[in-house]
């Protein structure tokens with residue numbers, strides 16, 4: 011079949027549009043990478059001289075190290091709690107009818123609609139009213155609330171596609187409900203559970219707005235530490251940190267993609 | 280294909296009951312899936328539940344297995360009341376249509392699962408798994424994963440997995456419907472051999488009537504959540520008790536008739552303008568009035584249209600089937616306007632030919648017309 | 654026998670969390686009805702003053718700004734996201750599809766701060782864009798991008814693009830390709846086929862994507878805060894300012910509450926739109 015001139019025109023303009031959009035998406039990250047190598051304390055394009063000193067600075071700056079440790083702890087603990095609570099809820103929501111099921115679902119999913127700053131403010135007011143200390147647990151609580159809906163969705167999708175016959179076969183072979191849960195249901199749901207937890211961890215690691223409301227100097231997360239840095243200094247340290255930041259997140263994302271294919275996870279296959 | 284009734288004659292299984300279903304019923308949020316069912320499965324017998332899609336076969340099987348809870352009624356397995364017993368304590372083997380082999384376990388681990396849950400010692404487990412795999416001729420596949428097996432092999436693993444626990448009853452839900460034709464008949468023979476060798480009480484679900492006729496000791500024909508007839512394959516085929524069974528199992532020609540008079544041995548009726556006197560196998564005939572006369576194609580024969588007692592018809596279509604031809608006849612007194620019968624391929628006739636249909640004097644059945652249902 | 658094994662065990666953690674969410678929501682409602690005592694963190698007695706205060710121009714302006722931001726962001730994100738989603742779903746090689754998907758998702762996974770900071774470097778007066786354009790001689794004075802609506806919208810489009818692409822791609826990938834083939838076989842050219850078959854069938858996806866873009870923009874904080882730099886006040890930046898600059902938490906609570914109700918109303922509107930579209934589609 012021969013293509014007409016119009017077809018060629020469409021093909022080429024399509025390619026150009028696609029490349030420019032992808033360029034738009036990647037532009038800031040490329041620019042920030044260039045800026046991080048700028049030797050001067052004041053940014054200029056193109057940089058007049060190059061150096062790696064801002065990377066050294068990023069590593070030395072105390073708040074970043076402390077923030078990273080906090081963020082990793084919060085992401086790990088928060089994702090674990092969200093996984094346990096979310097998977098449990100997805101299971102009972104998928105399998106059973108019980109009182110207030112719909113209401114429970116609405117409340118747990120509401121953080122998808124409620125702006126993060128409202129969630130942060132709400133839990134801040136609540137903890138103050140209950141005279142709870144502003145500890146790291148408050149930050150973790152905020153993160154659990156925010157990432158929980160994503161875990162529930164991920165696990166729920168796996169459960170919906172789960173073949174109940176496996177469990178019935180196992181039961182007919184003498185497996186008690188607990189035995190079946192441990193030897194059949196959990197192993198087969200593992201991909202959904204892991205991808206849910208990984209998503210939760212990435213989201214939690216990146217969360218900024220709600221955290222800003224509930225952290226203090228001691229519990230501040232890496233994004234909050236970065237925000238505070240920009241407000242005080244204009245040098246390219248943060249550009250260097252951004253480049254460093256990309257590495258672990260990209261690695262995690264590629265990992266998810268390799269094992270579970272993002273197209274599947276996101277239902278766009 | 281027609282009446283290939285099992286070579287294995289219905290065995291004399293005695294009267295020992297392995298499964299007893301006593302008025303068990305089930306509704307799903309208001310819609311009735313199963314009316315109260317009464318059914319006894321004899322020990323060692325191969326019983327088939329046959330019926331159209333949605334008639335409640337799987338529901339009944341799930342009730343026996345314990346995956347569903349009965350709304351009412353009682354269920355006994357080996358004379359033990361099990362109505363409230365959870366599935367994992369019922370000691371039942373089950374094989375599903377899509378096999379449900381655990382994808383994260385090897386073939387051997389799949390088969391061993393039911394022994395592990397019962398804490399059978401390691402050595403004995405290994406021995407019994409080996410035996411079970413030998414029984415289904417899969418010794419060499421123990422270490423494969425299910426997805427590395429063909430459909431027929433997966434089916435056999437599922438069977439071995441169900442058999443290894445020495446179940447009190449084996450339940451199979453359309454186990455062969457995903458297999459191609461040749462493999463299906465091979466598996467049918469294999470299953471029947473294993474079943475009779477082990478003397479295993481078996482409840483088999485299918486909607487394939489030829490499968491039911493060829494494999495079963497007895498068949499329970501179901502429709503709309505009820506059992507319409509239970510009997511040996513030949514009872515079901517030759518003496519269907521009602522309109523539904525007659526049309527669901529095998530091919531049927533139905534004539535609109537008027538029953539004039541009935542005596543013990545014969546019935547006299549009008550079919551259109553033709554008056555006939557017939558002997559049926561039925562113990563009870565409907566009341567005089569409009570009825571449906573049921574005749575198998577092989578009970579009808581072709582005659583001259585002018586022959587007394589012949590029913591007039593015209594050849595509409597002749598379908599070549601290899602060893603025989605199906606003749607489809609237009610017939611004004613047939614309930615759906617058509618009659619079908621089979622003739623040797625060499626005797627196929629041109630469309631448009633006028634013919635007469637001769638009905639046998641013994642054999643046809645008479646049903647009340649109102650009983651029709653799908 | 655237990656007919657619902659694990660129900661209690663599995664449901665209780667989430668019930669606990671649900672109580673937490675409900676309680677914090679009630680805390681906001683409660684605070685929004687309390688008087689602010691300057692200098693004190695604890696609120697005073699019950700009052701409706703906070704809601705009457707919201708009629709002041711600052712807050713009204715923030716509402717208008719937020720809605721405008723939502724509108725422009727949703728519009729441009731759709732215009733950019735649709736071709737991207739289309740190219741992804743129709744990509745001939747699986748490699749290309751994965752590549753487009755991964756690139757589209759990067760903004761989502763790099764977090765608000767890295768992303769916004771990067772845009773500050775691009776958009777600043779001496780930033781990448783202005784420096785490049787001036788060196789090329791296209792302009793001779795830097796464009797005002799920082800601290801303007803334009804700059805904020807650009808960064809917000811970048812922010813909402815991933816989720817919009819994912820939603821549009823999901824909608825597009827569920828359109829039966831045979832419908833397009835049928836249209837082509839009936840003589841429709843590629844453009845006509847797109848306009849008469851693909852685009853109309855993806856409208857429900859477009860509406861869902863738009864409503865999500867709207868909700869995301871509404872709750873965005875870092876971008877308007879850092880790129881707007883106080884010149885572009887939205888509800889989110891105002892809540893933070895009222896809370897942490899003047900410690901007027903009752904007012905912050907009432908502002909959040911009104912914002913939340915507004916979001917719910919808008920999303921409900923979108924929802925009825927989707928239902929109506931689905932009903933039309935059913936005929």
Ligand SMILES: Nc1ncnc2c1ncn2[C@@H]1O[C@H](COP(=O)(O)OP(=O)(O)OP(=O)(O)O)[C@@H](O)[C@H]1O
Pocket residue numbers: 307308311312330331332333334335336337338339486
């Ligand atoms: N879990 C359920 N919820 C609601 N209705 C159900 C459920 N399971 C079965 N039914 C209904 O009960 C009736 C009987 O279903 P069942 O699965 O037993 O039919 P079946 O004879 O096995 O059919 P098939 O040959 O298609 O497998 C059907 O009308 C079905 O729609």
Ligand SMILES: [Mg+2]
Pocket residue numbers: 336337338452
């Ligand atoms: Mg069934």
